[in-house]
Amino acid sequence: MSYQVLARKWRPLSFADLVGQDHVRRALTNSLTTGRLHHAYLFTGTRGVGKTTIARLMAKALNCEQGITAEPCGQCSACTEIDAGRFLDLLEIDAASRTKVDDTRELLENVQYAPTRGRFKVYLIDEVHMFSKSSFNALLKTLEEPPAHVKFLLATTDPQKIPVTILSRCLQFNLRQMPADVIEQQLVKITDEEHLQAAPEALRLLARSAAGSMRDGLSLLDQAIAFCGANVSLEETASMLGAVDQAQVVEMLQALHRGDANGLLSQVDLLTARAADYAVILEELLSLLHALSVRQQVEDAPVQVDVPEAQLASLAAAIPAEELQLYYQLGLHGRRDLPLAPTPRIGLEMALLRMLAFQPERTGATAEFAPPPALAVPTPEVVVPLSGEVSVDADEPRHVDPPAEYEAEPVFESESPADFVKIGSDEASFDSPMAPASRASEEVSPVTSGPVVESFSESVPAAAPIAGRHDAPQSDMPGADGHAVAETSGSSTEAVVVSDWSQQAYSLSLTGLAQQLAAQLALVSVTDREYRFTLDTSHRAVLNRAAQSRLEQALCRHLGREIKVVIEVVHHSDETPAKERQRIEQLRLDETTRKLQEDPTVKALEGAFGAQLDVASIEPLDPGKS
Numbered sequence: 001m002s003y004q005v006l007a008r009k010w011r012p013l014s015f016a017d018l019v020g021q022d023h024v025r026r027a028l029t030n031s032l033t034t035g036r037l038h039h040a041y042l043f044t045g046t047r048g049v050g051k052t053t054i055a056r057l058m059a060k061a062l063n064c065e066q067g068i069t070a071e072p073c074g075q076c077s078a079c080t081e082i083d084a085g086r087f088l089d090l091l092e093i094d095a096a097s098r099t100k101v102d103d104t105r106e107l108l109e110n111v112q113y114a115p116t117r118g119r120f121k122v123y124l125i126d127e128v129h130m131f132s133k134s135s136f137n138a139l140l141k142t143l144e145e146p147p148a149h150v151k152f153l154l155a156t157t158d159p160q161k162i163p164v165t166i167l168s169r170c171l172q173f174n175l176r177q178m179p180a181d182v183i184e185q186q187l188v189k190i191t192d193e194e195h196l197q198a199a200p201e202a203l204r205l206l207a208r209s210a211a212g213s214m215r216d217g218l219s220l221l222d223q224a225i226a227f228c229g230a231n232v233s234l235e236e237t238a239s240m241l242g243a244v245d246q247a248q249v250v251e252m253l254q255a256l257h258r259g260d261a262n263g264l265l266s267q268v269d270l271l272t273a274r275a276a277d278y279a280v281i282l283e284e285l286l287s288l289l290h291a292l293s294v295r296q297q298v299e300d301a302p303v304q305v306d307v308p309e310a311q312l313a314s315l316a317a318a319i320p321a322e323e324l325q326l327y328y329q330l331g332l333h334g335r336r337d338l339p340l341a342p343t344p345r346i347g348l349e350m351a352l353l354r355m356l357a358f359q360p361e362r363t364g365a366t367a368e369f370a371p372p373p374a375l376a377v378p379t380p381e382v383v384v385p386l387s388g389e390v391s392v393d394a395d396e397p398r399h400v401d402p403p404a405e406y407e408a409e410p411v412f413e414s415e416s417p418a419d420f421v422k423i424g425s426d427e428a429s430f431d432s433p434m435a436p437a438s439r440a441s442e443e444v445s446p447v448t449s450g451p452v453v454e455s456f457s458e459s460v461p462a463a464a465p466i467a468g469r470h471d472a473p474q475s476d477m478p479g480a481d482g483h484a485v486a487e488t489s490g491s492s493t494e495a496v497v498v499s500d501w502s503q504q505a506y507s508l509s510l511t512g513l514a515q516q517l518a519a520q521l522a523l524v525s526v527t528d529r530e531y532r533f534t535l536d537t538s539h540r541a542v543l544n545r546a547a548q549s550r551l552e553q554a555l556c557r558h559l560g561r562e563i564k565v566v567i568e569v570v571h572h573s574d575e576t577p578a579k580e581r582q583r584i585e586q587l588r589l590d591e592t593t594r595k596l597q598e599d600p601t602v603k604a605l606e607g608a609f610g611a612q613l614d615v616a617s618i619e620p621l622d623p624g625k626s
């Protein structure tokens with residue numbers, strides 16, 4: 001038998017095998033045993049936490065020939081076929097690869113037909129947030145009046161991109177990231193049952209590197225087995241992961257605390273010799289600083305670092321809280337800037353030396369410690385969540401009612417200068433339920449209150465809200481009034497000149513393939529009886545007889561007389577409506593980007609908070625919508 005990867009081989013086949021996610025398991029098994037079934041379930045969570053695994057278990061529980069049960073038998077043909085991935089009534093759709101509305105429609109059109117042989121027809125839609133707007137509409141129609149024999153199991157890593165109309169019709173379950181010790185236990189169990197030799201420390205390291213994803217944990221174990229052979233050792237695993245020995249990170253922190261630059265740099269030398277990843281070194285240092293800070297406040301709090309308890313306690317006692325905070329802040333910046341440094345090693349060394357340079361004077365009492373001026377600048381990492389957030393960490397399933405309106409709360413409740421709040425609320429009102437999550441990252445809030453806000457509103461007294469600027473480029477952009485032009489030319493029965501084809505093509509109200517075809521055609525000549533086009537051979541696929549005759553009919557109707565459409569496939573066609581639209585859209589985007597970059601409010605935000613304009617996220621508003 002060929003080798004099967006561990007993540008696949010150890011995929012749970014029953015709810016009892018499921019590791020972690022107890023809150024979801026309990027809710028689902030309860031509803032299965034009591035027969036209180038919903039018609040649509042949504043599983044959210046980051047990758048590798050078990051969304052599709054749980055969905056497949058649900059499919060089995062619903063279709064097992066022994067009856068609807070929380071403990072599917074695993075023996076009947078329905079159970080075995082679902083496990084093997086060939087059950088006819090389980091339709092798995094990966095929305096990431098099927099975003100065209102036609103495909104979704106085609107699938108949803110079959111919803112009305114009874115299941116072939118199962119009890120329920122189960123649609124498992126993975127990464128459902130990747131659906132196009134029209135696919136969501138098709139799905140919504142079905143969810144509004146779902147046939148009794150259909151169940152929808154939706155999974156997503158990004159629930160905020162799902163329209164609230166869909167969310168409110170689903171029972172939502174938020175799957176949590178797996179704690180490292182849960183992953184570790186599973187790795188121990190698997191290595192035991194697979195009769196593999198593995199050092200417990202190596203498994204702990206793998207579990208920590210999995211960052212909450214069981215699937216990643218098992219893949220890493222696969223990798224380690226391939227790398228180390230029959231005996232998975234800590235040294236080899238660490239070198240495979242580019243991992244860092246925690247003991248060295250501890251020594252690094254001790255050197256920092258002593259103010260010992262020499263010791264600090266020789267630690268970097270040592271780690272370099274072991275081919276450690278510089279980003280990982282910073283991450284480990286940050287984790288250690290976090291663990292120590294937690295320990296200082298709560299003595300017996302669990303922490304996730306691999307440092308002996310006694311050492312942890314003595315470090316927590318020795319280093320003042322402000323110093324830990326300072327190192328953490330500087331380390332965070334160092335990590336962010338690492339890709340900008342000439343080499344990663346320089347980036348790491350400068351971050352460490354900066355920690356030394358800004359070290360508080362320890363001659364007096366530590367209470368007198370004040371942060372250096374650079375630290376008074378608010379950090380840009382803080383993001384204000386929009387009030388319209390739909391992501392809910394639901395312990396129990398619940399319906400999410402669509403919020404009546406998307407209204408932003410004032411950023412500062414007590415003292416809120418009008419300017420600042422206006423920016424916040426205008427920005428938020430642009431977020432439709434479908435808005436990309438990246439919008440939220442444009443919102444920057446200072447950490448400190450009062451003074452910073454005041455200086456901000458003073459420095460840009462007459463600044464208009466950012467959101468208002470979105471509208472600006474529309475009026476003076478080429479093609480912005482394309483609708484109006486198209487309509488006037490639509491009422492005319494004159495033969496169009498060749499260059500007007502783009503406008504005319506869009507006013508023909510074509511759909512589907514005929515619309516695609518019209519967009520790719522270049523008009524070369526017009527006579528009383530004939531429209532002659534060229535079609536670039538790269539778009540050959542959109543040409544078929546039906547589309548051509550629909551285009552011909554639409555043109556005849558539009559012109560009010562009989563004409564013939566002649567299409568010639570050529571190697572390079574002239575400007576087509578599609579090309580023209582693309583060109584105009586690029587122009588509008590460039591213009592919008594330029595205006596935003598020159599906007600005084602944006603500049604002030606950049607200056608005051610170190611905010612950065614995410615150029616890739618800019619999109620001009622469609623003149624037809626808004």
Ligand SMILES: [Zn+2]
Pocket residue numbers: 063064065066072073074075076077078079080
């Ligand atoms: Zn069964």
